[in-house]
Amino acid sequence: MTFIDVPHFLACPECQGVHFVISSRAACRFRGFETDIGIMCETCSRVFPFVDDIFVMWSDELRELVASPDAMCVNVKSANLRVYDEVARDHQGHVKQSTPHGHTDLLRAYRNLVTSLYRSNVGPKSVLADIGCATAEEIDCIPADWQAVAIDISMSNLRSVVSRRAIKIFGDAERLPLKAGSVSAIVCFAAIHHFPHLHQFFRGCKRVLTTRGGLLVAMEPHSRGLPRGPLAAFVFFLRKPLYRWLARLGFGNHFHTDAEIQRLNDIAEVQRSKGGFTKESLTALLHSCGLKIVKCWLGPDFYNQKTWVLPSLKHLIITSLSLRNPFSLLNSPSISVLAAPADD
Numbered sequence: 001m002t003f004i005d006v007p008h009f010l011a012c013p014e015c016q017g018v019h020f021v022i023s024s025r026a027a028c029r030f031r032g033f034e035t036d037i038g039i040m041c042e043t044c045s046r047v048f049p050f051v052d053d054i055f056v057m058w059s060d061e062l063r064e065l066v067a068s069p070d071a072m073c074v075n076v077k078s079a080n081l082r083v084y085d086e087v088a089r090d091h092q093g094h095v096k097q098s099t100p101h102g103h104t105d106l107l108r109a110y111r112n113l114v115t116s117l118y119r120s121n122v123g124p125k126s127v128l129a130d131i132g133c134a135t136a137e138e139i140d141c142i143p144a145d146w147q148a149v150a151i152d153i154s155m156s157n158l159r160s161v162v163s164r165r166a167i168k169i170f171g172d173a174e175r176l177p178l179k180a181g182s183v184s185a186i187v188c189f190a191a192i193h194h195f196p197h198l199h200q201f202f203r204g205c206k207r208v209l210t211t212r213g214g215l216l217v218a219m220e221p222h223s224r225g226l227p228r229g230p231l232a233a234f235v236f237f238l239r240k241p242l243y244r245w246l247a248r249l250g251f252g253n254h255f256h257t258d259a260e261i262q263r264l265n266d267i268a269e270v271q272r273s274k275g276g277f278t279k280e281s282l283t284a285l286l287h288s289c290g291l292k293i294v295k296c297w298l299g300p301d302f303y304n305q306k307t308w309v310l311p312s313l314k315h316l317i318i319t320s321l322s323l324r325n326p327f328s329l330l331n332s333p334s335i336s337v338l339a340a341p342a343d344d
């Protein structure tokens, strides 16, 4: 029998039971999840396959979606499952393309923020969960004595996680398979705009964080950086044929290989399609879920040393056509927030 070391912070995503037994009842034949072994929740008897060193801690909803794929992918989670299967062929290119301010800036921001988050409140063996981790390239930035946990909705993403230190979990961000009060830090890079029910996600964060823990949500779409008005929206739409053409010529654009993938990606990035976030909307959302804002900032620069930004060509065109100043930090395409559990 395969040896499975069940992490102490794991919990059932549905009943939140924390005791598991190794089970061959977790045998699974769904495409991409084939295995003979897994774990079973002692409380509710749900079974969770263990595949390629990945704990498949699916919620009931995710398990249903895997078993009976929604052909049209009108469901946001279905669209995410499909889109990330499509980009699995070239993860490196996908990661670079997915980081609006460049990969180096992202890594630097990650290091700075995680370090500042931890400096004051955490001892060794603390758990850091990277939710919507994609390939989690940044995860090895954290100190060697912390436990990294990589959580994603895509098996192809998780198989591409390069870190040997990370415990990999297939899971639903809106039903975190983590024990209450077990996690010192949650990081979420360019991910929450893929989550349809953000209240569920943030309430889950509040539940699993330690009282002195912290949550970093970074590089999300900022409302004032998105197209506004019919002319900007039209030009934004026109990028699609151009991107498809570039993708066919081999210039990346993994979310734009054809019109169907573009349609799925618009569904998958549900919060961008709904207009992105403002400081006010994120603050209100976090407060309503029992979290307090430590800092909220625009653009990639945590330290806010600049009041202007050098825009990408896309941002320059879209923001100008929206009759906004593309050089102003206030119209930055990205917004980030550092938060902590509020006192009860």
Ligand SMILES: [Zn+2]
Binding pocket: 012, 013, 014, 015, 016, 017, 041, 042, 043, 044, 045, 046
């Ligand atoms: Zn259970």
